[in-house]
Amino acid sequence: MLTSLYAVLFYGATMVLVAGIAYRVWQYSTTPAPLKIPTTPAPLTRGGVAVRLAREVVLFESLFKANKWIWLFGWVFHAGLLLVLMRHLRYFTEPVWGWVVLMQPAGLYASFAMVAGLLGLWARRIFVPRIRYISAPSDHLMLALLIAIGVSGLAMRYVARTDIVAVKAFFLGLIYFDWQPLPADPVLLIHLTLVVALMVIFPVSKLLHGPGLFFSPSRNQPDDARERRHVAPSLTTPLRAEAGAKR
Amino acid sequence: MAAYQMNGTTVEHDEEGYILELNAWSEELAKVIAEDEKIEMTDEHWEVVNFLRDYYEEYQIAPAVRVLIKQIKKSMGKEKGNNKYLYALFPYGPAKQACKIAGLPKPTGCV
Amino acid sequence: MVELKIRQPVPGEEIPDPAAIPALVPGAMAHSRPYLASPEHQEAIGFPGELVDDWKERAIGKLGELVANSRALRVYLDTCVKCGACTDKCHYFLGTGDPKNMPVARQDLLRKVYRRYFTFAGKYFPWLVGAEDLTEEVLDEWYSYFHQCSQCRRCSVYCPYGIDTAEVSMAAREIMDSVGKGQKYCNEIIGKVMKFGNNLGLQEKAHRATLEDLEEDIEDETGVAVRLPLDEKGADILLVTPSADFFAEPHIDGLIGYAKVFHHVGASWTISSYASEAANFGMFIGSQDNMRELMLRIRKAAEDLGVKRIIFGECGHAWRAAYNFLDTLAGPFDFLDRRYPVPQHICEYTYDLIQKGALNFDKSLNDDIRLTFHDSCNVSRASRMGDKPGGQYEIPRAILRAVCNHFYDMPADTIREATFCCGGGGGLLTDDLLELRIKGAQPRMRAMQQVAQDHGVTHIAAICAICKTQFAKVMPEYGFEMDDVVSVHQMVSNAILLDGQNTGGEEDDEDGEDGAERAVSGG
The missing domain is CATH 1.10.1060 (Fumarate Reductase Iron-sulfur Protein; Chain B, domain 2)
Incomplete structure (x- = not known):
């Protein structure tokens, strides 16, 4: 029963996540960018743009220019999250890839860093008046959700250990459509439930900001307006599909 | 629409005090507008106002500040032919404030 | 008018950081709103x-x-x-x-x-x-x-x-x-360009008279007959400049500078009375239709006059619009000489000539000025000059250093891509928003106060009609004079030595009441 419930939840959440991201990417890529608006100084070539975007993705370059504290907390959180996700690959692969085995300890430290980064961001959201002013309830809730996921994960490692062999069997079972029982361990269930919630919320919330960077004209356009005539067709149909709220 | 009152007649002006009907201008009206702007009209003020009106009549626009300065220099002497002196006469700017008193439209743009 | 209390720093006092973060004052500017368009x-x-x-x-x-x-x-x-x-x-x-x-x-x-x-x-x-x-x-x-x-x-x-x-x-x-x-300010102005060709409402007769007047002035001052041609068919270059350059101070001194540069190298150029405006307020109101309409005037003027190149004068957002949008909205410009960029900035033109050694300057003629440079926002963060990223910062500075002995930059976090807006851009340069303009100028003004204190800077040069007007208006609130703002090409104009130009102060004095003292220092 429990196994079936979580199996369905994860299949559902995965579909929502993948479809949601795909839809958003499709939407961005089919929306025209009628004018050249790179924030200058900007690279003059496509290759240069790739480097600019890579610096933004890897180093959070603009954020670093803007505010060292937000940069520190944000970068530590994202880097930590990346390592933690990589570490989790061991639950989805058999045999576990060599580099995943090697980075396991790093993944552990990263989980602490991730939670610390999130706490730092949350503290700023609460204590810096400017950021408190711009925060909606959802901004706080998302931080709470991520922190709860991190803390429940850490709890399974350091407080109430769970049967990770069985957990791995469960997830491999999901992948190969050969369901295996999920341990009825409360901390694990909390962790997994929150992850499902995150996966569902992700595509309909600001959490989906990653693709935005790649489609942001101020960052992804080369500065070549005089060298190459920029022409983009304008659509004329308004957003009917979404303009559903008839008012 | 707001309006200037004078001798029982009213002359409409826009939000900023520029009269709408340019033909409605008279010297009396200029005094009323100047009073509104807290400016006491001296001969020098009249000199500027009259020059603006003459120029406008010929060209349908107020003269460039530089042209105005040159005129002042000619008629009032070198020491008065500068932007500062014009601002002393019309603290809110010779182009805008003097045009208002002269009953001309406000110069628009990045000026 | 709004009463403002902005304290000017006394000499020697520490000037607040231009980027200092204020305490939140909710609703502080809720009352600020411009007049509605009729x-x-x-x-x-x-x-x-x-x-x-x-x-x-x-x-x-x-x-x-x-x-x-x-x-x-x-x-x-x-x-x-x-x-x-x-x-x-x-x-x-x-x-x-x-x-x-x-x-x-x-x-x-x-x-x-x-x-x-x-x-x-x-x-x-x-x-x-x-x-x-x-x-x-x-x-x-x-x-x-x-x-x-x-x-x-x-x-x-x-x-x-x-x-x-x-x-x-x-x-x-x-x-x-x-x-x-x-908004009244923007929309009235766009309508004027559609009707008259420029923001001012300057018609051909007045335009011609103004230019002729300037020609007289230049000749009186230098002894050289520098022309400011209007609507001359067959000219090589169409100059499109903000109409403030035909009207306001110190803009008009910049226009004189362009004319002297063109004259010095014998360039064939003209201004158009039909497209006598570089500014494009269609951008400010986000209206591509209006932006395009205004740009098509420039295209038509270029075609009718048969020019080979288009050069834009000193105007910030105009340069953004021209550099990035002109070709898209009003192009292609195949009828122009494609060996030159379409469009070109007057600073690029002058800079190239300086690089070639084609201009003669006496920098000491600007010795009464200790100068800094204001990077206009739209030029800095939305366009380029020259063929390298960041040329929009280097080229105007290179020009200023070529014509002026005393040049000092403001603090690094207030210039180039981090530059602070003058406080009057984006369609806000209107009297009904004066309080906002004065307050918004604060970061830039503090940065200027800093170089004034550190290096004795007296003047700020700008390459944007809005910046120039805004500074002239708000600088007195911050302890400067209204004429402490200069055009970049005004500095060029002051220092350039035209062939056959009167030199030596005495001659100048004899020469006339309209003499050189006008330029910057006195007013």
Whole structure:
């Protein structure tokens, strides 16, 4: 029963996540960018743009220019999250890839860093008046959700250990459509439930900001307006599909 | 629409005090507008106002500040032919404030 | 008029950091709003005369249309994570403390409505994500705060996703125009360009008289017959410059500078009375249709006059529009000589000549000036000069260093891509927003006070008609004189030695009452 419930939840959440991201990417890529608006100084070539975007993705370059504290907390959180996700690959692969085995300890430290980064961001959201002013309830809730996921994960490692062999069997079972029982361990269930919630919320919330960077004209356009005539067709149909709220 | 009152007649002006009907201008009206702007009209003020009106009549626009300065220099002497002196006469700017008193439209743009 | 209390620092006193973050003062600028456009001004440029009855439906429909047609707007409205990086980057926030002048908060005024009507979360959980219905109060708030954004793009530099509040405020203004709530300053001016060819309403007869007058002045001053040609068919170069260059101080001194440079190298050039405006306020109101209409005038003038090149004068947003949008909206320009960039900036032109050694200067003629340079926002963050990124910073400075012995930059975090807007850009250069303009100028003015204190800087040079007018107006509030702002090409004009030019002070004095003392120092 429990196994079936979580199996369905994860299949559902995965579909929502993948479809949601795909839809958003499709939407961005089919929306025209009628004018050249790179924030200058900007690279003059496509290759240069790739480097600019890579610096933004890897180093959070603009954020670093803007505010060292937000940069520190944000970068530590994202880097930590990346390592933690990589570490989790061991639950989805058999045999576990060599580099995943090697980075396991790093993944552990990263989980602490991730939670610390999130706490730092949350503290700023609460204590810096400017950021408190711009925060909606959802901004706080998302931080709470991520922190709860991190803390429940850490709890399974350091407080109430769970049967990770069985957990791995469960997830491999999901992948190969050969369901295996999920341990009825409360901390694990909390962790997994929150992850499902995150996966569902992700595509309909600001959490989906990653693709935005790649489609942001101020960052992804080369500065070549005089060298190459920029022409983009304008659509004329308004957003009917979404303009559903008839008012 | 707001309006200037004078001798029982009213002359409409826009939000900023520029009269709408340019033909409605008279010297009396200029005094009323100047009073509104807290400016006491001296001969020098009249000199500027009259020059603006003459120029406008010929060209349908107020003269460039530089042209105005040159005129002042000619008629009032070198020491008065500068932007500062014009601002002393019309603290809110010779182009805008003097045009208002002269009953001309406000110069628009990045000026 | 608004009474303002801005204390000028006494000599020797420590000048506050231009980027110092103020305490939040909610509602501090809620009263600030420009005059509404009249029905005539609205209708002349294709908008409803006054607020339409079904404004709410139309506004939401327009928002949907804009989002569907602009990847930038869609991505910017979706992507913000409220990280706070931009919150202390806007000069209007720094100058007023009003939290709605924080870029993200300004965007949120539109974003909350977008979320309400166009996103899943906002439709079903509005309270959770800060989504709000479009109401009259919201519309009023848009009108107030989207006219407190000079579209300078400083926030965009610091945003991790490059979210540009300029795009958001342009969209908001476009929506307001489309329901009949336009701004007088911008819309009246756009109508004037459609009718007369320029923002001023300067007609051909007056235009010609003004240029002839300047020719006389230059000849009186230098002894050289420098021409300012108008509508001369067959000229090589069409100069498109802000009409303020034909009217205001110190703009007109910049125009004289262009003319002297052209004269010195024997260039064949002309101004057009039909397209006598570089500025394009269509950009400020986010109206591509109007922007294109104004640009087509420039194209037509270039075709009719048979020129080979188009050069733009000193104007910030005009250069953005020309550099980035002209070819897209009014191109292709195959009839021009494609060996030259289309368009070119007058600074690029002068710089190239300096590099070739084609201009002669006596830098000491500018020795009474200790100069700094204001990077205009649209030039700095939305365009380029020359063939390398950042040429828009180097080229004007190289020109100034070539004509002036005493040049000092303002603090590094207030120039180049981090430059602070003058406080009057983006369609806000109007008397009804004077309080905002004065407060918004504070970061730039503090930076200038700093170099004044450290290096004895006396003047600030600008390459934008709006910056020049704005500085002339607000500098007295910060302890400077109104004529402490100069045009870049005014500095060129002061120092250039034309062939056959009168030299030596005495000759100048004899020569006339209209002599050189006019230029900068005296007034």
